[in-house]
Amino acid sequence: MQTEDTAHIEGPSAYAQAAELELRDVRKCYPGQREPAISDLSLRVPAGEVCVLVGPSGSGKTTAMRLINRMVALTSGDILLGGRSVLEREPRELRREIGYVIQQIGLFPHQTVAENIATVPHLLGWPKERVAARVEELLRLIGLDPEEMGPRYPAQLSGGQRQRVGVARALAADPPVMLMDEPFGAIDPINRGNLQDEFLGLQAKVRKTVVFVTHDIDEAIKMGDRIAILREGGVLAQYDTPKAILARPADDFVAQFVGADRGIKRLSLTTLADVRLLAPNGQGPNVQRVSARASVKDALSMLLTAHGEPLAVVDGDDRVTGLVTLSHLERLIAEEADGEESPVAVASGSSAADRDGGPPGAP
Amino acid sequence: MLTALPLDAAGPVIPNFSAHSSSCAVQNHLFCVDWVKSNWGPVLWPALRQHVLLTLVAVAIGFAISMSLALLAHRHRWAERPTLLFTTFLYTIPSLALFELLVAPIGQNVFAAEIALVSYTLLILFRNILTGLRSVPAEVMEAAEGMGMTPRQALLRVELPLALPAIVAGLRIAVVTIIALATIVYTIYNRGLGVPIHSALGEGPFKTELIAAGGMAILLALFADGLLVATQRLLTPWTRARGT
Numbered sequence: 066m067q068t069e070d071t072a073h074i075e076g077p078s079a080y081a082q083a084a085e086l087e088l089r090d091v092r093k094c095y096p097g098q099r100e101p102a103i104s105d106l107s108l109r110v111p112a113g114e115v116c117v118l119v120g121p122s123g124s125g126k127t128t129a130m131r132l133i134n135r136m137v138a139l140t141s142g143d144i145l146l147g148g149r150s151v152l153e154r155e156p157r158e159l160r161r162e163i164g165y166v167i168q169q170i171g172l173f174p175h176q177t178v179a180e181n182i183a184t185v186p187h188l189l190g191w192p193k194e195r196v197a198a199r200v201e202e203l204l205r206l207i208g209l210d211p212e213e214m215g216p217r218y219p220a221q222l223s224g225g226q227r228q229r230v231g232v233a234r235a236l237a238a239d240p241p242v243m244l245m246d247e248p249f250g251a252i253d254p255i256n257r258g259n260l261q262d263e264f265l266g267l268q269a270k271v272r273k274t275v276v277f278v279t280h281d282i283d284e285a286i287k288m289g290d291r292i293a294i295l296r297e298g299g300v301l302a303q304y305d306t307p308k309a310i311l312a313r314p315a316d317d318f319v320a321q322f323v324g325a326d327r328g329i330k331r332l333s334l335t336t337l338a339d340v341r342l343l344a345p346n347g348q349g350p351n352v353q354r355v356s357a358r359a360s361v362k363d364a365l366s367m368l369l370t371a372h373g374e375p376l377a378v379v380d381g382d383d384r385v386t387g388l389v390t391l392s393h394l395e396r397l398i399a400e401e402a403d404g405e406e407s408p409v410a411v412a413s414g415s416s417a418a419d420r421d422g423g424p425p426g427a428p
Numbered sequence: 429m430l431t432a433l434p435l436d437a438a439g440p441v442i443p444n445f446s447a448h449s450s451s452c453a454v455q456n457h458l459f460c461v462d463w464v465k466s467n468w469g470p471v472l473w474p475a476l477r478q479h480v481l482l483t484l485v486a487v488a489i490g491f492a493i494s495m496s497l498a499l500l501a502h503r504h505r506w507a508e509r510p511t512l513l514f515t516t517f518l519y520t521i522p523s524l525a526l527f528e529l530l531v532a533p534i535g536q537n538v539f540a541a542e543i544a545l546v547s548y549t550l551l552i553l554f555r556n557i558l559t560g561l562r563s564v565p566a567e568v569m570e571a572a573e574g575m576g577m578t579p580r581q582a583l584l585r586v587e588l589p590l591a592l593p594a595i596v597a598g599l600r601i602a603v604v605t606i607i608a609l610a611t612i613v614y615t616i617y618n619r620g621l622g623v624p625i626h627s628a629l630g631e632g633p634f635k636t637e638l639i640a641a642g643g644m645a646i647l648l649a650l651f652a653d654g655l656l657v658a659t660q661r662l663l664t665p666w667t668r669a670r671g672t
Contacts (some may be wrong), residue, residue, distance in 0.1 A: 115604040136574060160576035171571030175589045175666045185575050234575075244574075 083113040083274040084132070084147030091142035093299065102128050103138070103299030104120045111292065112241075114273040117289035118278055121322070122341055125299030126278045130244050134275060142357070146242060161185050164235030164243035168250040170227050172219040178204070178230050179215035185238040203233040206267065208267045227254045232264065236271065249284070261287055263383035265273035282323055286311070286330055294319050308334055332398070337378050340397055342387025345377070352377045357386060361397075364389055453636060460636040467637075471624055476644055478619040482610045483652075486542055487602055490549030495596075497550075498557035499583075508558065515551035523548070523609055527616045541617040548609055549602045556598025560591025593667060596660040598652050607649040621645045 086109070093103040100183065102125045118126040124215040131137040133144055135156040151159055172181050179200045186196045191290045196295035204211040207229040219227055228248065235243055248264075249257045268275065279285055285292045286307040294302040294310065296318055303315040311331040324330065338357040354377045355364055367376055368391045375390040452460035464472065497515075501508040521529075524545065530540040549661050572582040588595075614622035621641050628637035661668070 134574060136570075157578055160574060165571070167567060167570060167574070167575035169565075169567035171565070171569075173568060173571075173586055173590075174588075175664070188581070218664065218666045221669050228550040342584055391516035 070299065082241065083272055085112045085145075086110040086116075086274050086276065087145040088129070088133075088244055089145065091126070091129070091132060091144060093132060093137065094140045100298050103132070105142070106295075106301055107142075108293055108298060108301065108304050110274055110276065112274050114290040115268060115275040115277055115288055117277045117279060117285040117292045117324075118295060119282060119285040119292055120302075122280065123297050124295035126280075126295050127246055129245055129295070129327045130276050130278050130301065133242070133244060134160045134165060136160075140346035146251065160423045161188055161238060162240050162242070164240040166231050166235045166245040166248045168247040170231040172227055172230060172234070172251045175220050177216050177218055178209070178222070179211075181219065181230060182234045182237050182362045184234060185240075189238055191238075199237060203236060206236075206270070208263070224252055225260060228252060229263070232267070236273075241274060243273045245275060247279055248277070250279070251279075257284075264288070265275055283330070286334065294322060313344065328398075329362055330366075330367060333360045335361045337361065337364055337389065340389075342378055342389060343375070343393055345385045345387055352388075354379050354383075354385075355389075357381075361394065365391075365394055431670060453634075454559075456635055458630060458635050459639055463636045464640050472640060472644065475619075475621045475624050475641065477647065479607070479610055479645065479648065482541065482545065482620050483603065483606045486545035486606050486610070487549055487599070489555055489605075490546045490602065491599070493546070494550055494553035494557055497554050498561060501554075501558055502561045502587075511554060512551075515554055518547040519551040521547075523612060524615065527612065529618050533574050538617060538619075541613045541619070544610060544616075545606050545613070547604055549606060551568065552602045553598045553607065556601075557591065557593050560594030560598075561587055563594060564590045589664075592664050593660065596663075599618060600656045602655065603652045604649045607652060610643055619667045620647075 088106050088108050090355075091103055091106040092101055097418060103183070105131060108116070118129055120126050128137055132139055133146070133151065133239065135154075137152060139152065146159075148161075173184070176184075182195045182200045182203055186199060191199075199258055200215065201211040204213045204215060209226065209229065214222075214226070222230065232245075232248070249260050252260060277285075277288055279288075289307055291304065292307055293304045296302045302322075303310055303319045305313075308331065310319065311323060311327045311334070314323060314327070320327070336358055337355065337360075340361060352374060353367060353371055355367060357378050357380050364376060364378075368389070373391075375388045377385045378387050380386050442446050446624060448461055450462045453463040497507070497511045501511055506512075519533065523544070526544050527540070530544055534543065535541040568590070569582065572586050577585065610620050611622040611625055613620045621644055624637050624641035625645075628634040
């Protein structure tokens with residue numbers, strides 16, 4: 066039995082930065098089942114990136130995630146966290162260095178919000194003042210007032226607030242890696258969208274290495290720097306940036322999984338600020354305006370109902386920076402497709418995971 | 429009848445339980461306050477203290493045994509069925525019979541009395557503690573494990589606090605049951621409120637003593653129950669924090 070304060074000195078603060086995560090030929094077989102749940106899964110998540118594991122049920126995405134913090138035992142292969150095998154670590158010590166968020170959140174109902182967030186720092190034996198300061202910092206980070214919300218019990222929070230507290234609790238000891246198992250799955254669509262945006266904002270600040278499990282391809286495209294698509298039996302179908310997966314699905318399974326509307330989904334990944342616009346030519350004031358931060362998909366949708374009129378793209382100060390028309394967008398899309406389509410002919414047979422996915426696709 | 433005896437009860441008395449000093453008592457009216465006053469010190473108060481002690485010891489030992497068994501059954505499911513069978517069996521034995529059965533091997537003493545009382549707490553406490561431990565939501569336990577709690581930490585910090593309402597519910601039933609049951613301990617061991625109740629019944633019944641001693645047993649049960657409710661409210665503030 067280990068004592069409660071083993072990690073007192075070399076706590077998670079030993080990692081100032083996010084850590085790289087690597088799965089090497091990971092295999093998981095459950096006793097009594099002939100088919101493995103995970104088959105020879107290899108993937109590398111660079112430090113500070115969000116890797117989304119996505120796939121239909123039975124594809125082992127949650128199992129793969131739980132192998133990382135040893136909630137599930139590996140059958141063979143290895144998982145390296147910051148270059149060090151998780152198998153060398155004492156499981157409970159390892160888990161205190163890995164943030165863990167699950168769909169049902171699992172907040173402790175008998176503890177206040179502040180006590181919930183302080184769970185891992187307490188386990189690590191942090192001094193009281195440090196814990197209190199950290200709790201306050203995290204509550205502010207997730208946009209809750211420490212004075213008002215800290216002493217509340219989980220039953221007194223809304224679903225969205227509970228989810229935020231769950232994320233704050235996982236971040237409490239500043240872990241280098243976060244595991245998130247369908248964290249927004251139980252939230253209604255409108256709040257889910259807000260929570261996704263909030264998490265992306267948070268991630269831009271804290272820059273953790275995140276493994277995010279979902280069955281929703283749209284969520285995967287939105288949240289992921291990289292997406293690992295798993296098929297039944299835990300076989301990796303494709304591992305790449307969202308853009309690359311939408312442009313070049315590795316096979317029919319991936320193409321079907323990402324959906325027939327992948328062309329449109331791709332447009333949601335590019336904002337108007339990223340594309341070449343037509344020069345403004347003194348359009349009348351009745352032209353519809355659109356923010357440069359809007360996606361190409363949104364612009365297309367507006368153009369389809371604009372009766373042939375162009376859209377005026379405006380920057381943060383409401384100045385018109387350029388125009389878009391339907392035919393112009395069409396040209397842009399065709400050009401981009403040409404640029405992306407050519408390499409697929411060469412690479413179509415190879416495993417997508419081996420290809421360097423380049424910089425994360427989300428702007 | 430000794431009606432000629434002076435009513436001056438303040439004099440040095442060797443307590444004579446059957447000697448009713450006042451006319452009220454002699455005529456066996458419904459309730460004689462002066463009898464209660466003069467017999468509080470020698471009869472009722474000691475009986476109450478013995479009664480409380482009998483109950484406390486029985487519930488404490490019963491709780492320790494039940495908690496151990498419930499923790500075992502919580503970790504190892506196989507332990508539940510035999511424990512339930514055994515404690516249910518104990519619970520079904522008629523109390524008077526059990527008291528008498530224990531006298532033969534153990535004798536007419538405090539051990540026989542406590543063993544009998546303890547055996548009636550086990551089923552109630554075991555069931556409630558186990559129900560409480562099992563009522564902890566699976567996702568809460570998954571979060572505890574995923575954050576790196578040891579099984580012992582999860583038990584002390586999460587499972588037991590969350591099981592507290594069910595545990596206290598069990599304690600309330602056990603305490604009230606044992607307070608009632610302890611009134612027949614007198615049959616094998618001359619202690620508790622059962623002693624004055626029994627002697628009152630032997631005299632006609634002597635109403636004042638019956639009402640006083642019986643009433644004290646009832647009030648004791650209500651008081652103990654209230655104390656447990658208050659304790660639970662103090663220990664489980666989260667159960668009242670609902671909604672915003």
